[in-house]
Amino acid sequence: MENQHQKIKGYRDLSQEELDLMNEIKKQGQVLEDLVKKLRERGNSQFIEAKNHGVETEDWSENHRLLQARPLRWINIAEDHLQQGLMALTRAVAQPTTF
Structure with missing residues (x-):
């Protein structure tokens, strides 16, 4: 319908x-x-890589850093x-x- 906006107060x-x-x-x-x-995909990849690294090496420092930094939370806030x-x-x- 043309000009619908004219019918909206x-x-x-x-x-x-x-x-x-x-x-x-x-x-x-x-x-x-x-x-x-793009940033959300990067954040998800970071978590996956950190988890895989932790499983392989028992070095969970990057995973802990990401949990503290909460990049996905900040991406959601930015969105x-x-x-x-x-x-x-x-x-x-x-x-x-x-x-």
Whole structure:
């Protein structure tokens, strides 16, 4: 359905400049999502490598370091904050008048 936003309270038509900005935000969101995925894969690999090293050598120091540093937790926090930031940018452009 065309112009659905007109039927939603607090929404308005956007100018071409605003549409372009919204698309730029979405584009940057994809870049950030890809980066988060890459970092999460790296973090998971680090844990697997540390566990394998510990099993083979009984040296668990890297595993303990990772457990203390909690990189996956920080990646999750970053993901949440990046999503919040992108949503804030989207609202800054769209300027809805509702809560």
